[in-house]
Amino acid sequence: MIFDVSVQGRTVKAEVKETTADGYTVVIDGRPHVVDFRETGRDFASLLLDGRSFEAGLERKEDGFVVHLPADNIAVALHEAARGSAAAHKKASGPSRVTAPMPGKVVRVLVETGQEVAAGAGLLVMEAMKMENELRAPRAGRVQSVAAREGLAVETGALLVVIE
């Protein structure tokens, strides 16, 4: 099985071949690695990779895993090469959408529709976990719409302000 992988800004190919019940050969960009992989609990595995031992936490994400290694958490996005390229980079364009970076509450809205804002200008203040954070304009422009209302509880990714 061949995967297109992106990790820490790199794009590589990784081929997984099952050799025994828990034994694999993983070829990463042409370099083969002999890996013994055993699950050590839900979301954890012990890897012996070319003889080196690693305990890995495997946190499932929509597009792959965050792999928790002893000193690093590394996001690995991957999909099977055969049907891969279609899912590749979709580029956002047009108006800038400012969304909630965390779940929380809108404490204050500092702009209104139609207002011109400079890059870095405060748009609204959110409170989460007792801290207030000001969300700023990603670029200069005119406020096209304001979905945020004072007192509104929002989830991560909720649309707050659109700048055109």
Add this chain to the structure above:
Amino acid sequence: MKGFQKILIANRGEIAVRVIRACRELGIGSVAVYSEADRLALHVRRADEAYEIGPAPSRESYLRMDRILDVAKRSGADAIHPGYGFLSENAAFARACEEAGITFIGPRAETIQAMGEKTSARRIAVEAGVPVVPGTLHPVTSDDEIRREAARIGFPLMLKAAAGGGGKGLRLVPHADDLATAVDRARSEAKSAFGDDSVYLEKAVLKPRHIEIQVLADAHGNAIHLYERECTIQRRHQKVIEESPSPFLTPELRERMGALAVALVKKVGYVNAGTLEFLVDKDREPYFLEMNTRLQVEHPVTEMVTNLDLVKLQIRVAQGERLPITQEDVRQTGHAIECRVYAEDPERGFLPSPGRIVALRVPGGPGVRDDSGVYEGYEVPIHYDPMISKLVAWGRTREDAINRMRRAVSEYKVLGIQTTLPFFERVMRHPDFLAGDFDTSFVDVAFRRHEVVREAPWEVAVAAAAIQAFRDRKARRGALSQSAGAAPVSGWRVRGWREGAGGRL
């Protein structure tokens, strides 16, 4: 003297668990209180009894004195431990406990009032001969007065909530232009955190170290200090790493600050555990900042180097006992470091990252302590402080403690939410931290500037992820064939299907 039979813990999270542990070791019953959002919090699970006190927002639950006192009476608790935050420095609450005939495990209401209100504490310190940072000695409320005082003190200055603590309602104001925004933000935070929006101003001390002295006093006039904690490494004016001893203090300055602290404690007739916070400037001059009239988050650091149990000592002193130790008995042995594990993303400016802890593995082994308030499967709520645990490492020397902390961090796994653990891994090998050479700007400035970047073992991560993905796909196909097998079909059809599936794998 009669000991407590039952203690109510007016708090949540790891500190409530910490107090429950002390109660259990002392054979004292524990009563938890919890908000609607906290039914499944660890402190509720660990306590002997637990009672709901209201909706999720603190103002409607953990800050409701009436409901907490009602639970105390109903459950027959003879004392209340307030932990830190919430009502721990609320003089009205301490007084209400006294009036209800329930012992408040902390100082007397008058002392909380005198030392808890920051400008009054500064005035008392001045009277006790303890140096303070130049600034206002009274709270200021009107914008006019704030502008006038700011001009007198000069910029940069610190704007602080008079009723504050824990970094809330606190802002650095670099220039006069930033004053208005900072005042708005500080007041709004102070109002929501403490119910009081008055502020005061202090000259900003440049390149300061944040060093505090732990004190302990009984009701019989005995007061001792338990040496210092170095709390300089902060983000958003909140501590993230603490250690003891401080690599910055000389033996002379350590003794001097200890003596100043004891003098101030005796001056106000302080009883129970408390902490005096100092800024120490680059010339090693200490300035008293404020007193925390409660147990501190970072108390385990002191416990590890002094071999004392501060919570048990708090309880014994509150029972009216004399301190079982004198100043001469207190020794600082070895070195301890604490890392506060927050549900925050260090890669995105320490933004809160609440959510469900999908999987959790906690370090152990020699010299490692994890004071946690969470567990695997627990949902970290958005309503409260994002600290989920305090990881503490002890070693004979600072170097040993750092190496041990790095080892412990490497064993610690929290899946499902972002935490500050990866940040600690980087700090524990940062040249400035290893050299003990840092000030309060470390996280924002020196950290990035001087960090030695190490290449992560990304191939290992790719191999792990690719194999797991491979196994997931294989398991999905296996499940498909199994569900087909479970259907009431004839033997030959099952065999045929399995062979077909096997051929595809």
